[in-house]
Amino acid sequence: MNRILKHRLFWPVVVLVALLLLNLVFTDGFFRIQMREGHLYGSLIDIFRFGAPLILVATGMTLVIATSGIDLSVGSVVAIAGALACMQISDLSDQNSVSGVLTAVGVALALSVVLGLWNGFLVAGIGIQPIIATLILMVAGRGLAQLITDGQITTVNSAPYKLIGGGYWLTLPFGIIIVAVVLALTAFLTRRLALGLLIESVGGNAEASRLAGISARGVLMTVYAFCALCAGIAGLMISSNVSSADGNNAGLWIELDAILAVVIGGTPLSGGRFSLSGTVLGALIIQTLTTTIYSIGVPPETTLLFKALVVTIVCLIQSPAFRAKVFHRRRRPIEARPATEEKVRVSA
Amino acid sequence: MTSITGLPGLRRVVPQKYVPVLVTACLFVAMFVAGGVRYDNFATGQIILNVFIDNAFLLVVAVGMTFVILTGGIDLSVGSVVALATMVSASLLKDGWPAYAVIALVLVIGATLGLGMGAIIHYFEIQPFIVTLAGMFLARGLCYTISTDSIPIENETFTAIAQTRINLGGDLSLSPSAVISIVVVLIAAYMLHYTRLGRNVYATGGSEQSALLMGLPVARTKIAVYTISGFCSALGGLLFAFYSLSGYGLSAVGMELDAIAAVVIGGTLLTGGSGYLAGTVLGVLVLGLIQTIISFEGTLSSWWTKIFIGVLLFAFILLQRVFSAGSRRGAH
Numbered sequence: 001m002n003r004i005l006k007h008r009l010f011w012p013v014v015v016l017v018a019l020l021l022l023n024l025v026f027t028d029g030f031f032r033i034q035m036r037e038g039h040l041y042g043s044l045i046d047i048f049r050f051g052a053p054l055i056l057v058a059t060g061m062t063l064v065i066a067t068s069g070i071d072l073s074v075g076s077v078v079a080i081a082g083a084l085a086c087m088q089i090s091d092l093s094d095q096n097s098v099s100g101v102l103t104a105v106g107v108a109l110a111l112s113v114v115l116g117l118w119n120g121f122l123v124a125g126i127g128i129q130p131i132i133a134t135l136i137l138m139v140a141g142r143g144l145a146q147l148i149t150d151g152q153i154t155t156v157n158s159a160p161y162k163l164i165g166g167g168y169w170l171t172l173p174f175g176i177i178i179v180a181v182v183l184a185l186t187a188f189l190t191r192r193l194a195l196g197l198l199i200e201s202v203g204g205n206a207e208a209s210r211l212a213g214i215s216a217r218g219v220l221m222t223v224y225a226f227c228a229l230c231a232g233i234a235g236l237m238i239s240s241n242v243s244s245a246d247g248n249n250a251g252l253w254i255e256l257d258a259i260l261a262v263v264i265g266g267t268p269l270s271g272g273r274f275s276l277s278g279t280v281l282g283a284l285i286i287q288t289l290t291t292t293i294y295s296i297g298v299p300p301e302t303t304l305l306f307k308a309l310v311v312t313i314v315c316l317i318q319s320p321a322f323r324a325k326v327f328h329r330r331r332r333p334i335e336a337r338p339a340t341e342e343k344v345r346v347s348a
Numbered sequence: 349m350t351s352i353t354g355l356p357g358l359r360r361v362v363p364q365k366y367v368p369v370l371v372t373a374c375l376f377v378a379m380f381v382a383g384g385v386r387y388d389n390f391a392t393g394q395i396i397l398n399v400f401i402d403n404a405f406l407l408v409v410a411v412g413m414t415f416v417i418l419t420g421g422i423d424l425s426v427g428s429v430v431a432l433a434t435m436v437s438a439s440l441l442k443d444g445w446p447a448y449a450v451i452a453l454v455l456v457i458g459a460t461l462g463l464g465m466g467a468i469i470h471y472f473e474i475q476p477f478i479v480t481l482a483g484m485f486l487a488r489g490l491c492y493t494i495s496t497d498s499i500p501i502e503n504e505t506f507t508a509i510a511q512t513r514i515n516l517g518g519d520l521s522l523s524p525s526a527v528i529s530i531v532v533v534l535i536a537a538y539m540l541h542y543t544r545l546g547r548n549v550y551a552t553g554g555s556e557q558s559a560l561l562m563g564l565p566v567a568r569t570k571i572a573v574y575t576i577s578g579f580c581s582a583l584g585g586l587l588f589a590f591y592s593l594s595g596y597g598l599s600a601v602g603m604e605l606d607a608i609a610a611v612v613i614g615g616t617l618l619t620g621g622s623g624y625l626a627g628t629v630l631g632v633l634v635l636g637l638i639q640t641i642i643s644f645e646g647t648l649s650s651w652w653t654k655i656f657i658g659v660l661l662f663a664f665i666l667l668q669r670v671f672s673a674g675s676r677r678g679a680h
Contacts, residue, residue: 126669136658136661139658140654140655143651147649256481259478263478308482308486311478311485
């Protein structure tokens with residue numbers, strides 16, 4: 001029992017289950033999943049489907065945070081990727097041509113990777129603090145996205161493009177399949193190969209890992225590029241779901257939700273270790289929260305209040321200092337303390 | 349970037365700690381001169397005063413942000429608190445509250461929010477980023493709970509403050525809001541450089557561990573800076589209400605980024621412990637001047653502002669990097 005209580009995913013799971021049970025009380029048949037016209041329908045599927053972009057962005061963010069970095073620019077990359085893809089598709093003579101859409105998607109994702117490499121270059125090459133390095137692209141990127149769409153909301157009418165965010169494949173929403181593939185690939189690369197270990201060692205101490213023969217620079221570049229790629233895919237999903245690109249509002253504040261998902265999932269902002277499953281749980285908690293707000297009839301105006309409340313509670317429960325002070329439990333061994341203080345300073 | 353070659357000489361004349369602020373000042377002058385050469389009616393004193401008038405609220409918010417960043421923290425809630433201040437004052441004024449009671453209440457609300465966030469950050473050891481993010485949601489949520497629509501302000505005191513222009517002689521004039529913001533800057537500069545609190549702020553930002561070992565009141569300092577930031581945001585919100593004469597839950601979205609950008613362009617390090625309020629003032633002026641130039645240009649669309657700010661941020665951070673690499677090799 002004690003071991004279960006101490007497991008780092010214990011509290012996120014408790015919160016998620018509590019939210020789901022709350023839904024069950026307020027909505028009949030919340031857990032029912034049915035087959036309609038060969039597609040799976042149900043509230044649980046919807047949580048996954050609408051949460052897919054957030055899960056993707058949060059996955060990339062997890063790896064960045066594991067290197068004790070942070071990427072504030074993902075929201076802008078989401079907007080840029082969607083804008084670029086939509087602009088190219090709207091220029092096609094036949095918007096339903098598969099090759100045209102594939103080219104557009106490829107170009108958008110390639111640009112995302114380039115933007116990620118730029119972030120990585122600033123952080124690893126020049127040695128700028130990640131929070132400022134990515135702040136640059138966060139501010140300028142919104143402008144770039146609007147520049148691409150010329151400040152307009154560009155709409156497209158393309159069946160192949162619609163598939164990415166709104167279509168179904170093998171009875172499942174296509175977005176869920178993309179997320180599953182990306183997650184499986186990430187888990188394989190980081191947990192079956194050495195990449196995860198390298199990321200954690202760079203996050204723990206970049207200088208020490210460089211002396212140990214790890215190319216910290218290469219690892220950082222890879223991680224930021226990967227994060228931007230994830231954000232790019234999420235951007236395609238979001239813009240494809242509504243068949244339009246909005247440079248100003250697409251992916252607005254998704255970086256904050258993604259960072260929140262990572263933190264709720266138990267990955268510390270100070271880096272050095274990470275939990276992909278925790279991040280997925282965190283993203284699902286945030287998405288379930290949104291669903292819950294609608295299903296239990298909280299007026300939409302107070303959505304953010306409710307969110308603030310839950311975020312505060314989740315973070316407080318996870319804070320060792322809070323638990324020690326409130327539950328009068330014995331403090332963890334003293335070694336944990338200086339480390340946390342160091343964290344606060346560096347990560348902020 | 350050409351100025352880098354002349355640095356060794358410059359460094360001997362000016363102490364190195366002032367260089368980032370000086371660079372920002374040079375940039376401001378250069379932009380002003382370039383604008384004056386390019387456009388008619390640009391190089392007047394009123395243009396600079398207008399930048400103060402149009403950005404009084406941002407200046408006050410950025411002052412609060414400077415305190416927080418100097419301790420090595422960050423406050424993401426400022427934009428939402430600004431919006432909350434406009435909403436609370438607009439709705440209370442509509443209910444017939446006296447203007448001065450509203451102003452006092454709004455300032456207390458802002459300071460209390462900051463105090464609460466500071467206390468959570470310090471006592472429960474949760475990252476400032478996350479706590480102030482929750483604060484941002486909370487304040488924005490409170491705005492929408494009050495009303496989702498824009499509420500006009502028709503109170504006489506508020507409209508009087510909004511319309512008054514203080515004549516400075518010649519063709520120059522300032523708004524009361526701009527005067528308030530300048531007073532706030534002066535008080536804050538005094539606090540930072542001539543009081544014990546200011547010393548503690550720099551010490552905590554330099555190294556929290558050392559400050560603690562030296563017996564400085566780290567807890568009080570950290571909580572104080574978030575309270576100051578909350579207070580400044582609320583005051584900024586009031587100035588914004590004077591400026592726009594309405595309360596709206598969606599106003600000041602992203603202002604936290606502008607404030608952070610102003611502080612960074614002003615040469616303050618985000619790691620804390622190093623920076624000056626004068627830099628922040630110049631940072632706000634540079635941001636304001638960019639907007640003025642873009643409006644003078646006329647053909648440039650508004651998104652170019654964001655791109656320019658991004659480019660400037662990059663240039664300044666690179667410059668800071670060059671300086672810090674020159675003085676302390678290997679220091680991160």
